[in-house]
Amino acid sequence: MKKYVVVDTNVLVSALITRNENASTVKILRYLSQNKIVPVYSSDIVKGYYEVLRREKFKLSEEIVSAVIHDIVTNGLEVTDIVEVKEEMPDPKDVVFYAVTLTTKDKGTFLVTGNGKHFPVKSFIVTPAELVDILEKNYGKKTT
Numbered sequence: 001m002k003k004y005v006v007v008d009t010n011v012l013v014s015a016l017i018t019r020n021e022n023a024s025t026v027k028i029l030r031y032l033s034q035n036k037i038v039p040v041y042s043s044d045i046v047k048g049y050y051e052v053l054r055r056e057k058f059k060l061s062e063e064i065v066s067a068v069i070h071d072i073v074t075n076g077l078e079v080t081d082i083v084e085v086k087e088e089m090p091d092p093k094d095v096v097f098y099a100v101t102l103t104t105k106d107k108g109t110f111l112v113t114g115n116g117k118h119f120p121v122k123s124f125i126v127t128p129a130e131l132v133d134i135l136e137k138n139y140g141k142k143t144t
Contacts (some may be wrong), residue, residue: 003135004038005076006045006101008094008113011128012068015062016089017054028112031135039076040104041059044096046073074103076143081102087120095119101125 015025031037046069050069052058053065082101084106085095098119101111112131119125126134 001138002036002038003111003138004040004104004107004134005131006040006104006109006111007032007072008096008097008111010114010117011044011053011112012049013058014114014128016064016068017058024132025114025138027132027135028128029068031139035075036139037135039072040079040100040107040109041072042079042082042096042100043077045100048093048096058129075099077104077107089118090122091115 005028011028014053015029016024018026020026028037032039039050049069049072050065053060053068054062072137079100081103082096082099085099085102087098089095089098094115097111097113101109101124105124108124110125110126110131112128113119114128116125116127
């Protein structure tokens with residue numbers, strides 16, 4: 001069964017700038033490109049992806065940025081009617097990721113982030129390594 005996943009922007013950045021092909025974030029992008037996970041997003045999340053990934057300091061080509069976001073939008077589930085978050089969060093920019101995850105909790109959606117401390121402690125909020133463990137149990141270890 002495919003897993004539904006809200007991908008925090010920091011996971012995409014890490015995957016795209018690392019030189020370690022075995023990094024958990026890179027494996028997550030592979031699962032995404034192989035259509036083995038369903039990325040869950042909103043228009044605000046996609047807008048944030050574009051804004052962050054196009055920052056000069058990351059030196060990412062427009063082709064790479066567009067390809068990754070195209071995979072997310074093409075293979076993903078867009079959420080438009082988003083629940084209101086009642087918890088206090090340290091970074092207001094993270095609220096949309098949490099809200100989209102809560103909106104689709106009936107699908108067992110995970111939120112994968114490298115900034116777990118920015119979110120309430122919940123079993124569906126996972127690190128990239130934790131998500132890869134979950135996916136490898138589901139699909140096996142081969143992601144190339």
